[in-house]
Every structure is written in structure tokens, then in C-alpha cells.
Amino acid sequence: MAELLPEHPEFLWRNPEPAAGYDVVIVGGGGHGLATAYYLASVHGITNVAILEKGWLAGGNMARNTTIIRSNYLWDESAGIYEKALKLWEGWPEELEYDFLFSQRGVMNLAHTLQDVRDSERRVYANRLNGIDSQWLSPQEAQEVCPILNVADDIRYPVLGGTYQPRAGIAKHDHVAWALARKCDEMGVDIIQNCEVTGFVKDGDRVVGVETSRGRINAGKVGLAAAGSSSLLADMAGFRLPIQSHPLQALVSELFEPVHPTVVMSNHVHVYVSQAHKGELVMGAGVDTYNGYGQRGSFHVIEEQMAAAVELFPIFARAHVLRTWGGIVDTTLDASPIISTTPIDDLFVNCGWGTGGFKATPAAGMTFAHTIATGSPHPLNEAFTLERFETGHLIDEHGAAAVAH
Amino acid sequence: MLLIDCPHCGPRNEVEYAYGGQAHVARPEDPYALDDREWAEYLFYRDNPRGDYAERWHHTGGCRKWFNAIRDTATYEFRATYPAGSARPATGPGPTSHEGVQP
Ligand SMILES: Cc1cc2nc3c(=O)[nH]c(=O)nc-3n(C[C@H](O)[C@H](O)[C@H](O)COP(=O)(O)OP(=O)(O)OC[C@H]3O[C@@H](n4cnc5c(N)ncnc54)[C@H](O)[C@@H]3O)c2cc1C
Ligand SMILES: [Zn+2]
Numbered sequence: 008m009a010e011l012l013p014e015h016p017e018f019l020w021r022n023p024e025p026a027a028g029y030d031v032v033i034v035g036g037g038g039h040g041l042a043t044a045y046y047l048a049s050v051h052g053i054t055n056v057a058i059l060e061k062g063w064l065a066g067g068n069m070a071r072n073t074t075i076i077r078s079n080y081l082w083d084e085s086a087g088i089y090e091k092a093l094k095l096w097e098g099w100p101e102e103l104e105y106d107f108l109f110s111q112r113g114v115m116n117l118a119h120t121l122q123d124v125r126d127s128e129r130r131v132y133a134n135r136l137n138g139i140d141s142q143w144l145s146p147q148e149a150q151e152v153c154p155i156l157n158v159a160d161d162i163r164y165p166v167l168g169g170t171y172q173p174r175a176g177i178a179k180h181d182h183v184a185w186a187l188a189r190k191c192d193e194m195g196v197d198i199i200q201n202c203e204v205t206g207f208v209k210d211g212d213r214v215v216g217v218e219t220s221r222g223r224i225n226a227g228k229v230g231l232a233a234a235g236s237s238s239l240l241a242d243m244a245g246f247r248l249p250i251q252s253h254p255l256q257a258l259v260s261e262l263f264e265p266v267h268p269t270v271v272m273s274n275h276v277h278v279y280v281s282q283a284h285k286g287e288l289v290m291g292a293g294v295d296t297y298n299g300y301g302q303r304g305s306f307h308v309i310e311e312q313m314a315a316a317v318e319l320f321p322i323f324a325r326a327h328v329l330r331t332w333g334g335i336v337d338t339t340l341d342a343s344p345i346i347s348t349t350p351i352d353d354l355f356v357n358c359g360w361g362t363g364g365f366k367a368t369p370a371a372g373m374t375f376a377h378t379i380a381t382g383s384p385h386p387l388n389e390a391f392t393l394e395r396f397e398t399g400h401l402i403d404e405h406g407a408a409a410v411a412h
Numbered sequence: 413m414l415l416i417d418c419p420h421c422g423p424r425n426e427v428e429y430a431y432g433g434q435a436h437v438a439r440p441e442d443p444y445a446l447d448d449r450e451w452a453e454y455l456f457y458r459d460n461p462r463g464d465y466a467e468r469w470h471h472t473g474g475c476r477k478w479f480n481a482i483r484d485t486a487t488y489e490f491r492a493t494y495p496a497g498s499a500r501p502a503t504g505p506g507p508t509s510h511e512g513v514q515p
Contacts, residue, residue: 238460249456251433252485296431297414300462300486306413307427340456397452 012179012284013106019185020064020192025199028225029057031379032217033232034204034240036060037069038180038365039357040232041187041198042372043379048194050373051380056196059219061203065184068234069365071302071334073257073279073291075270076366077114077175078139081130081407084390085343086137088370091387093174095369105186107179108284112269114175115144115152116409117319119164119275127170130409134172142171153269155320162318164276170409177270177281180365207244213352214244228353230379235300235335237358246350248358249339249396253294255362256304256333258312260326262286267320274410276315288326290316294336294362304333336361341401342408346375346384347392355379356393362410417493420475432468434458435480436500462486466500469493 031047033040036058047053060066076096078089100106118127127143134141146158149169158166188198199221206218207229216225231240235252267282279291292312295305309331317324339345339359344367346357357375360367370387377385384392395401414426440446440454459465465485470478482491482503491503 239462242461247453247457248460249452249458251458251460297483298433298460298465298467298485299488301488305426396456397448 013108013182019189020198023197023199025057025059025202025219025221025224026197028216028227029197030055030227031230032056032224032226032228033058033230034217035067035231035233035236036064036198036200037067037232037234038065038184038187038368039234039360039371039375040230041065041184041191042368043230043232043357043375044191044196044372045187045194046373046376047380048191048196051376053380054195056191057224058191058196058198059202059204059217059224060198060200061220063200064188064198065181068334068336069180069184071257071332072180072365073281073289074177074180074365075114075175075272075279075281076109076178077172078366079114079116079130079134079141079170079172079175079409080404081133082402082404083137084402085404085408086134086139088374088387088391089367090137090139091373092367092370095373096178097174099183099186099369103186103190105182105189107182107186109176109178110284111174111176112281113152113171113173114270114272115149115169115171117149117169117271117273117275118167119273120167123275124167126406127168127409130407131170140172140174142173144169144171153267153271155266155322156271157319157321164318166319175270177283179284183368204240205243207351207354209245209351212350214354228355228379230375231354231356231358232375234358234360234364235337237337237356241349241356244349244351244354248345248356249393250337250345250359251298252300252335252337253297254299254301254304254333255291255294255336256308256331257289257291258309258331259283259287259289259329260323261329263288263326266322271319272410273315273319274406276319278312278315278319279410280316280320287329288323294338300335302333302335304331338362341395342404343402344371344391345393346371346378346388347394348378348382349393363408414488414490416469416481417490418471418474418477419479419493419495420477421471424471424474428471428473430470430472432470432478435466435468464491464503468496
């Protein structure tokens with residue numbers, strides 16, 4: 008039997024009218040915006056906060072992602088922030104008093120070439136040095152973890168093994184957002200939906216408010232957490248971000264009995280698969296290469312992703328696709344995020360999480376709240392500021408992070 | 413699937429092409445005159461508009477030439493394609509950048 012979902016409580020947050028002003032205004036009501044407000048209120052005691060969301064709460068990438076949570080990144084800086092996030096995930100259901108089915112069913116990253124094998128083993132050792140659970144699996148061991156995996160050696164890209172992080176997994180993303188929204192609301196944060204930020208009010212080089220589709224709102228400080236729309240907002244505020252927005256899509260099948268006990272990702276043939284709590288097979292692939300703001304993706308990407316999935320999991324051949332959708336992800340050149348002050352005083356930015364920011368939600372919120380509250384970075388996001396593009400201290404996670412986009 | 417009109421070969425399927433990002437990014441004439449900020453701008457900062465965007469494409473599966481295009485990043489409509497080295501053509505007003513594809 009598939010796992011039962013948590014009950015749906017009726018009302019989790021108020022729908023207040025925007026006030027004339029707030030100490031902090033967060034732009035973007037996705038997981039990151041919510042987590043930031045949560046830590047501003049719970050850790051820094053800043054509760055006069057509004058989250059402004061142009062659509063409905065967490066209807067952006069938060070609602071569109073494949074919910075994979077792992078911390079098996081290569082570089083120390085990434086290991087630091089993603090592993091902190093994973094530790095926070097482990098405590099969040101209790102802390103937020105809400106069961107969002109965080110399921111530590113493990114994540115396997117397959118290797119299909121000799122170079123993949125070497126890179127993967129290197130990452131296993133790097134992870135262990137950083138105290139992150141990580142192991143190398145032979146093809147047979149990989150099949151023990153995921154019995155439906157095809158480890159035959161006569162397929163186009165045979166499985167030569169994989170890395171495995173047992174503490175990694177998935178969570179029910181919508182429920183995570185609702186859990187955060189309820190806690191934020193309880194602490195006095197105003198969650199304002201259908202409120203698009205259309206401009207910034209500045210006093211010289213300082214931001215003092217935002218223009219919105221529901222009027223002007225004054226702000227002591229403003230934090231951007233707008234994922235794929237971050238550079239549009241930066242343009243309005245008068246500075247540039249090293250961000251390119253790309254469509255990224257995912258799809259789900261009809262419901263099945265549990266067949267897929269873990270999460271399997273392949274960088275080389277580029278598909279990632281898990282089975283949702285209800286029973287759908289959830290699959291993601293690569294980004295469309297071109298810049299785009301359309302929340303849909305190219306058909307050939309789905310075709311390639313399905314071909315890879317059927318080769319790795321032959322029993323999927325008869326599964327029907329139920330739905331496909333896309334989100335707009337904000338990619339940086341080094342495939343690492345930005346949590347930073349900006350050239351505009353009192354304006355802060357959290358962006359550049361690209362295709363992998365869901366897993367980081369707790370730590371992104373924690374470090375961004377710290378940056379906004381204190382005006383300087385938390386030790387965990389010190390390396391992730393805008394300065395790295397000038398100093399050259401990039402954190403190049405392309406490929407290194409076990410997924411290549 | 414996008415249908416992309418290579419200025420040399422004519423309209424072909426998107427899968428024949430590779431994407432090259434923003435067009436008309438000039439290499440600095442005097443690299444030694446640039447400070448770190450300007451280098452960063454040249455290397456890592458690109459425009460990212462919602463609306464018309466001048467960008468480079470490579471016809472990898474055809475003539476293997478680079479060319480430029482003006483494409484609306486909201487609707488994905490190509491307004492023009494033109495050979496590398498020629499100036500950005502005027503493409504008319506078209507849909508505004510805040511309309512087009514919505515969820
Ligand atoms: C198909 C897909 C699969 C993914 N899979 C994974 C995965 O398996 N694991 C993982 O870790 N990550 C994954 N990601 C990435 C992850 O979803 C994002 O990195 C993360 O959600 C970004 O942070 P967020 O939740 O705050 O963004 P969002 O939820 O997108 O929040 C940004 C919000 O800002 C709002 N906004 C934008 N402009 C304005 C404005 N002007 N005014 C007001 N509001 C505005 C948007 O409406 C949106 O709700 C995936 C993404 C996609 C699209
Ligand atoms: Zn051609």
C-alpha cells in the first residue's frame with residue numbers, strides 16, 4: 008500500500024490586506040521566501056514581515072519540483088550548506104509540528120562511463136571527509152537497493168555502479184510550504200498573495216519600499232526570493248545578476264503499487280526517478296538549453312528522458328504519462344547559488360539555486376534571514392555572495408554535484 | 413519543438429542546433445584596461461530579459477555555422493535570424509514582454 012498523506016487542515020494562514028509598511032518585505036512566496044520569514048521571526052525576533060507573492064502561495068518552482076533532497080555535493084562550501092539543510096530537514100517535521108512525509112529512502116547517482124566512476128568515487132571520499140554519509144555501490148549492490156534497475160551490460164549506457172546517500176530522500180513539497188506558512192502566520196508574518204512587485208522605491212542608493220499590483224508598501228529591508236524571476240526584479244531595482252533563466256520540466260505517471268524504493272538519478276543519460284507517496288513515478292530531466300520564461304519545456308527533452316528511463320527501468324515501458332509541466336529556474340555560471348547583499352543598500356538577494364534549490368530550503372532560509380537581519384553573511388553562505396564573480400572564487404558544481412545543469 | 417530558420421539552410425528542427433547565449437557581446441578591446449568588476453561583467457554577466465533577446469545559435473547538425481536570432485523569451489517566437497557579424501535588425505514592437513506564456 009502507498010503511504011497515507013497527512014490530513015488537510017482547513018485554514019493554515021490568514022489572508023491579510025497589505026499594511027502601509029513592514030520591517031522586512033520578502034518578494035516571492037516559495038519555499039525559500041517562507042523559510043526566510045520563518046527564521047527572521049523565530050531566530051531573529053523580526054516579526055513585522057510581509058511575504059509578497061504574485062500568484063498563489065508556493066505555486067512557483069516550489070510546486071513544480073521533483074522534491075529530491077540530498078547533500079552529496081563535491082565542494083566544501085556546498086557540502087556545508089546542503090548538509091546543514093539536510094540536518095534541518097531531519098528536525099523540521101517536529102519543529103514545524105507538521106508531518107510532510109520527509110522520506111529518507113536514499114538517493115543513488117548512477118555512473119555509466121569510466122570517468123563517471125572516477126568522479127563518483129572522488130565525490131564519495133569528499134563527502135565522507137565532510138561527514139556526509141556516502142558509499143560506492145557496485146552494479147549488483149545498486150540492484151539490491153533498487154531491484155527494478157536494469158544492470159545488464161549490453162545496454163547503450165550500462166550501469167557501472169553508483170554513489171548512494173542513505174539519508175537523502177524526498178518530501179511532500181506542498182505540505183512543506185503549508186507547514187511553513189502556518190508557523191509564519193502564527194508568529195505574525197503577513198502572507199500576501201496575488202501581489203506582484205512591479206518596482207522599487209529608492210532613496211538614493213537605499214531601497215525604502217516596493218511598488219506592487221496592490222499599491223506601494225514601505226520596507227526597512229527587502230529580500231528577493233523570486234527564483235527564475237530574480238533578474239527581472241534586479242533590473243527593476245537597477246542592478247544586474249549573473250543569472251540566466253531556463254525552463255526545466257518534470258512529469259508524472261499514473262499511480263502504481265510501490266515498485267521503486269529509492270531515488271535514482273543519472274547524470275549521464277539524464278533522468279531522475281522516484282515514486283511519490285501516492286504511487287506516481289516522478290521523473291525529471293535536464294533544462295532546455297535556451298533562456299525562457301515559459302513554464303513548459305521542449306518535447307525532445309521529454310523524449311530523451313523517457314528513452315533513458317525505459318532503458319534503466321524496463322518495467323516502465325507500459326506506464327502512461329499523466330502530466331508534464333515546467334518551471335523557470337535561475338542558473339548561475341558555476342551552478343551554485345547566490346545569497347548576498349546587493350549594490351542597493353538594504354536590498355538582499357537569494358537566487359541562483361537553479362535546478363536544485365528545494366533541498367536547500369531550510370538552510371537557504373536560515374542563512375538568508377541571517378544576512379538580512381545582520382547585514383552580513385552567515386558562515387555557511389559567506390562563499391555564496393555576489394563577490395565571487397569578481398574575485399574568481401567560483402564554486403564550480405557543474406557535473407561535480409552529480410547532476411549536470 | 414522550436415522551428416529555427418538557419419540563415420544558411422532554412423527552417424530546421426530545434427534538435428539540430430546548439431544554443432550559444434547572448435549575442436553581440438563584444439570582447440574587450442584593451443583587456444588590460446579592465447578592472448575586476450568589468451572583467452566579471454564581460455565573463456559572467458549576461459542580459460536575461462523576458463521578451464525580445466538577441467542570442468546566438470550554432471547549426472551543429474547542418475551547416476555548422478554560428479548565427480544570431482531575435483527571440484521572445486516569453487512566447488518563444490523567433491522575430492528574426494541573421495548571419496553572425498551583421499547588425500541587430502529592427503524587429504518591430506511585437507507582444508510586450510509581460511504578456512505571453514503564463515502558467
Ligand atoms: C521541474 C523542476 C524540478 C526540480 N527538482 C528539484 C529537486 O528534485 N530537488 C531540488 O532540490 N530542487 C529542485 N528544483 C529546484 C527548486 O524547485 C528551486 O530551486 C526552488 O524551488 C527555488 O526556491 P523557491 O522555492 O523559493 O522558488 P519558487 O517556488 O519559484 O518561489 C519564487 C516565487 O516568487 C514569485 N515571484 C516572482 N516574481 C515575483 C514578483 N515580481 N512579485 C511577487 N512574487 C514574485 C513566484 O511566483 C514564485 O512563487 C526543481 C525545479 C523544477 C522547475
Ligand atoms: Zn545551417
